[in-house]
Amino acid sequence: MIDVLLYGCQLTCCCLRMSVKQFVLTKSDDLVAFLRTRKRGFNLVLRVHGVQNKKMTQLTNELCVLLPHNEVKAFEALFRDVQSRPTHVQINDTIWYLPTYI
Numbered sequence: 001m002i003d004v005l006l007y008g009c010q011l012t013c014c015c016l017r018m019s020v021k022q023f024v025l026t027k028s029d030d031l032v033a034f035l036r037t038r039k040r041g042f043n044l045v046l047r048v049h050g051v052q053n054k055k056m057t058q059l060t061n062e063l064c065v066l067l068p069h070n071e072v073k074a075f076e077a078l079f080r081d082v083q084s085r086p087t088h089v090q091i092n093d094t095i096w097y098l099p100t101y102i
Contacts, residue, residue: 013043020050023091028062035087035098044089060091067096 023046035044048056063069070078075095079085088097 012039012041013045015045015047017047017049020048020053020056023048024053024055024059026059028059028066031063031089032066032098035089038087040087040098040100041083041085042087043085046089046091048092060094063089063091063096068099069094069096071095 035042038044072090072093072095075088075097086097086100088095
């Protein structure tokens with residue numbers, strides 16, 4: 001994630017493919033902190049390949065406590081206008097997003 005930060009505010013979307021072994025090294029608090037450094041609408045897509053294990057389930061459960069989340073189709077229906085979408089991370093078929101306040 002440090003490498004992504006080097007691009008400053010130029011980057012609006014980042015897609016990373018990784019194995020479950022790589023993914024479980026990520027901490028939910030670090031992921032949320034990273035999202036908070038991005039401009040509204042930033043899209044981080046993590047494609048995690050492999051069999052889901054206990055650590056991956058734990059990390060996604062922690063994200064569920066920290067951030068609102070939806071299935072991809074429900075998220076897209078909720079935020080039809082791409083420009084109004086909050087900063088979010090998509091992990092396979094679920095999207096967690098930073099709450100937005102009007």
